[in-house]
Amino acid sequence: KQEVTQIPAALSVPEGENLVLNCSFTDSAIYNLQWFRQDPGKGLTSLLLIQSSQREQTSGRLNASLDKSSGRSTLYIAASQPGDSATYLCAVRPEYNFNKFYFGSGTKLNVKP
Amino acid sequence: DTGVSQDPRHKITKRGQNVTFRCDPISEHNRLYWYRQTLGQGPEFLTYFQNEAQLEKSRLLSDRFSAERPKGSFSTLEIQRTEQGDSAMYLCASSFRDRKEKLFFGSGTQLSVL
Numbered sequence: 001k002q003e004v005t006q007i008p009a010a011l012s013v014p015e016g017e018n019l020v021l022n023c024s025f026t027d028s029a030i031y032n033l034q035w036f037r038q039d040p041g042k043g044l045t046s047l048l049l050i051q052s053s054q055r056e057q058t059s060g061r062l063n064a065s066l067d068k069s070s071g072r073s074t075l076y077i078a079a080s081q082p083g084d085s086a087t088y089l090c091a092v093r094p095e096y097n098f099n100k101f102y103f104g105s106g107t108k109l110n111v112k113p
Numbered sequence: 114d115t116g117v118s119q120d121p122r123h124k125i126t127k128r129g130q131n132v133t134f135r136c137d138p139i140s141e142h143n144r145l146y147w148y149r150q151t152l153g154q155g156p157e158f159l160t161y162f163q164n165e166a167q168l169e170k171s172r173l174l175s176d177r178f179s180a181e182r183p184k185g186s187f188s189t190l191e192i193q194r195t196e197q198g199d200s201a202m203y204l205c206a207s208s209f210r211d212r213k214e215k216l217f218f219g220s221g222t223q224l225s226v227l
Contacts, residue, residue: 004155034216043119043204044156044218051213089155093214099146099169101216103155 002027002094006104013080014112021075021107023090028068031093035064035075038087038106047088048075052095080111115139117219119205125225126195133191134222138207145188146216147180148204149173156204162188163210195226 003026013019023033032051036044048057048064050073056065063076073090087108091101118137126132138145143164148156159178161169164185174180177195182188192199202221208214 032214036218041202041223043117043220044206046215046217049213049215091155091216098214099161100158101146101156103157105153105155 002030002092002102004090004092004102004104006088006090006107008107009105010108010110012110012112015080015082017080017111018076018078019080019109021077021088021109023073023075023104025071025073025092025102027094028071029095030068031095031098033064033066033073033090033092034101035062035073036089036091038089040087044089077109080109082111082113085109085111117205117207117217119203119219119222121222122220123223123225125227127227128195128197130195131191131193132195132224133189134203134205134224136188136190136205136207136219137186138188138205139209139217142207142209142217143185144208144210144214145182146206146208147188147190148206150202150204150221151200159190159203192224195224197226200224200226 034049035047050066061078087106089106091103145162147159150156162182177193180190204221206218
């Protein structure tokens with residue numbers, strides 16, 4: 001069974017810092033990986049999706065990378081802002097079970113003004 | 114594209130009561146998923162529909178849980194004889210069968226069983 005781990009569980013940084021969130025998965029046979037943002041009490045908002053054949057995806061201040069062979073993905077946030085404060089979750093879609101995503105427990109980010 | 118819609122946003126019920134949640138996916142999406150999320154954890158897969166067919170159910174989905182997607186449009190998730198352990202956020206997601214299969218989530222239904 002695929003297991004997804006996100007480290008750290010929580011992170012607090014001053015505004016303006018660049019930061020990296022980590023996601024690791026145990027089975028490298030993935031179809032794609034998706035990063036989400038979740039605000040308290042809300043649903044998940046998709047940020048970036050990386051296909052297994054891709055190395056990275058960028059959207060604005062966000063850059064996600066994927067190293068499938070080592071079972072790792074990172075989400076890089078440049079010039080962090082207080083509005084970036086939220087929980088960030090990664091999810092992997094296995095090749096062998098296309099119907100499921102496996103989620104990590106998330107990294108709770110707090111950007112201090 | 115109006116996004117994935119879920120109703121109600123919050124539900125408080127007493128133990129033993131039945132509850133039903135509704136999900137309206139993005140109109141052209143033929144795949145629909147239900148997930149459950151407890152505090153501090155990532156979402157856990159419950160069940161999956163392709164059009165009107167329920168193709169997979171998690172072992173988390175006990176006999177008290179049932180989901181339907183009549184006509185391949187909206188979906189309902191019913192929990193019978195609710196227990197306190199059912200308290201969680203119930204999330205619906207949908208995707209379109211293309212190369213990317215990007216997942217779009219609704220805002221969720223927060224269930225509290227007293």
